[in-house]
Amino acid sequence: MNQSMDKINKFRDERDWRQFHNPKDLSISISLEAAELLENFQWRTSEEVLAGDTENVKEELADILIYSFMLASDLGLDIDEIIAEKLLKNNLKYPISTSKGSNKKYTDF
Amino acid sequence: MNQSMDKINKFRDERDWRQFHNPKDLSISISLEAAELLENFQWRTSEEVLAGDTENVKEELADILIYSFMLASDLGLDIDEIIAEKLLKNNLKYPISTSKGSNKKYTDF
Amino acid sequence: MNQSMDKINKFRDERDWRQFHNPKDLSISISLEAAELLENFQWRTSEEVLAGDTENVKEELADILIYSFMLASDLGLDIDEIIAEKLLKNNLKYPISTSKGSNKKYTDF
Amino acid sequence: MNQSMDKINKFRDERDWRQFHNPKDLSISISLEAAELLENFQWRTSEEVLAGDTENVKEELADILIYSFMLASDLGLDIDEIIAEKLLKNNLKYPISTSKGSNKKYTDF
Numbered sequence: 001m002n003q004s005m006d007k008i009n010k011f012r013d014e015r016d017w018r019q020f021h022n023p024k025d026l027s028i029s030i031s032l033e034a035a036e037l038l039e040n041f042q043w044r045t046s047e048e049v050l051a052g053d054t055e056n057v058k059e060e061l062a063d064i065l066i067y068s069f070m071l072a073s074d075l076g077l078d079i080d081e082i083i084a085e086k087l088l089k090n091n092l093k094y095p096i097s098t099s100k101g102s103n104k105k106y107t108d109f
Numbered sequence: 110m111n112q113s114m115d116k117i118n119k120f121r122d123e124r125d126w127r128q129f130h131n132p133k134d135l136s137i138s139i140s141l142e143a144a145e146l147l148e149n150f151q152w153r154t155s156e157e158v159l160a161g162d163t164e165n166v167k168e169e170l171a172d173i174l175i176y177s178f179m180l181a182s183d184l185g186l187d188i189d190e191i192i193a194e195k196l197l198k199n200n201l202k203y204p205i206s207t208s209k210g211s212n213k214k215y216t217d218f
Numbered sequence: 219m220n221q222s223m224d225k226i227n228k229f230r231d232e233r234d235w236r237q238f239h240n241p242k243d244l245s246i247s248i249s250l251e252a253a254e255l256l257e258n259f260q261w262r263t264s265e266e267v268l269a270g271d272t273e274n275v276k277e278e279l280a281d282i283l284i285y286s287f288m289l290a291s292d293l294g295l296d297i298d299e300i301i302a303e304k305l306l307k308n309n310l311k312y313p314i315s316t317s318k319g320s321n322k323k324y325t326d327f
Numbered sequence: 328m329n330q331s332m333d334k335i336n337k338f339r340d341e342r343d344w345r346q347f348h349n350p351k352d353l354s355i356s357i358s359l360e361a362a363e364l365l366e367n368f369q370w371r372t373s374e375e376v377l378a379g380d381t382e383n384v385k386e387e388l389a390d391i392l393i394y395s396f397m398l399a400s401d402l403g404l405d406i407d408e409i410i411a412e413k414l415l416k417n418n419l420k421y422p423i424s425t426s427k428g429s430n431k432k433y434t435d436f
Binding site: 233237243259309 | 385427
């Protein structure tokens, strides 16, 4: 992952793109790439998508990750660390005992 | 990163949640978390957000990463690999010579 | 519809909110409300949602419309007119002969 | 507005597209069009966008409205009515006295 982060930062530094990468526009960019991922599933079931060419799914998912890594880097956040912290928090919101096999939101328990 | 992936998959397996995690709904979930991240910047500049409490920014970014890791895992994709591949592709779309210091889309070159 | 537009503009003028309503943040707001609408369908089929309480679906759809009407108003656009124009354009992209009964994008014809 | 609704429904009926238009996929479609609208503002200020060609802004806004009108129609909802109801509800959440000139969320009052 550190290797991915280095490649991503090298890519934008070579293009002098950090001047555009403020957190608001990076957050917009993550939203736009998430929509491009989701567009693969518009009017289609998961099964229909998986039965076809999933190259674009892979590419849009990569774009989401690339912008997310950039934002983490710019905010001085460690990817593994913020994931671990959020899982701990989710563990409190969704204890195994009440959430096992349920798709309910914690606000609906 | 492998460590993060293992923690994420352990979290959902303990709750028997893979039954809900089809690629279409995971893609929807990434979009929803991206919107929750972006909500921090609604009516605010990046500077105003960075001057305040960024705890929620960190948490929503973590949620985007967690769902993205799940989708990658379910599609049998390696995070570092798809990022490296996409950067190579972006390198062709955005050669340093034409894109340095420019925020134009490759379709507008 | 003119009546709706008047009510919406009165609502924000009474609160002196036009100062926040630049087109970029209004577009962000439409995206956020669209995500809140979509959240009703996360992990659920259309049928499951329609079988339950659809009050929130109605409210989030209204929020999307309210922000869209504001943006149209601020850009001096007439709702009926831009819809009519877009339908004419879509008619060229999706002629009845090639698109009847098909969910293909025009780029895939 | 009734005239717009009639045109929109005629457009999809001529193409036999109602079979694809379940509420979940219509909600996805609104999100996708909202992202396409927002893409106009990626890396740009509102002023920069307004100084250029806003044709695409107009078209994406029309697409958001078209899908929103379809969803309202399919759920048997009247556009003017749900807007009026939501403004009444917002009036309670954001009383003029506490929200005038403020961009705070009602949860932060």
